[in-house]
Amino acid sequence: MKLKFILPLxxxxxxxxxxxxxxxxxxxxxxxxxxxxxxxxxxxxxxECPACSRASNFTDVLLENYxxxxxxxxxxxxxxxxHPHAFGAAVAAECAGKQGAFWxxxxxxxxxxxxxxxxxxxKHAINLALDTEAFNTCVxxxxxxxxxxSDLQRALQMGLRGTPTFAINGExxxxxxxxxxxxxxxxxxxxxxxx
Numbered sequence: 345m346k347l348k349f350i351l352p353l354x355x356x357x358x359x360x361x362x363x364x365x366x367x368x369x370x371x372x373x374x375x376x377x378x379x380x381x382x383x384x385x386x387x388x389x390x391x392e393c394p395a396c397s398r399a400s401n402f403t404d405v406l407l408e409n410y411x412x413x414x415x416x417x418x419x420x421x422x423x424x425x426x427h428p429h430a431f432g433a434a435v436a437a438e439c440a441g442k443q444g445a446f447w448x449x450x451x452x453x454x455x456x457x458x459x460x461x462x463x464x465x466x467k468h469a470i471n472l473a474l475d476t477e478a479f480n481t482c483v484x485x486x487x488x489x490x491x492x493x494s495d496l497q498r499a500l501q502m503g504l505r506g507t508p509t510f511a512i513n514g515e516x517x518x519x520x521x522x523x524x525x526x527x528x529x530x531x532x533x534x535x536x537x538x539x
Contacts, residue, residue: 373417374441378414383530384416385510386418387508388499388507389420389508390422390427390430397454406530418446419499421509432465439483439488440469443475449468456468503516510526
């Protein structure tokens, strides 16, 4: 009698585990702007990508124009075939994020894209006055690699092919769009959530 009850319960637990798509859910991100905003400007970026470095200045422009109306989230899309240090730099950035310094670290290392090997990633943490013992342990043990892999998987599922790529509330901005086009899309998203 107990076996009849336990087997269906066991099957149900296996079903729930198989259906768990928590890996597909966004990882908690350190946002710029208003973290409570319903308008999420997502940046899919590669820390070793020169175009991404130039586009990173656009986040400042977005904040100047929409500070309390949007949140900006960074999603890793390391293109390792052309940027061999991109994955390691992404892991390091997330390690800095564990100390509340994700954006500070990313903006800093964008200025030193020719210095993204492990030794220099650790040196950058020293220069930013991070807890280097915790940072180095995190980097050495690849503690944040799953976050980077999750972002990468999401980017591939979205069909992204290059960096930087912007998305607004998950809707990918067409490649080649101007910053003015992005402003128009953000304006439309803000209008949609406030109506």
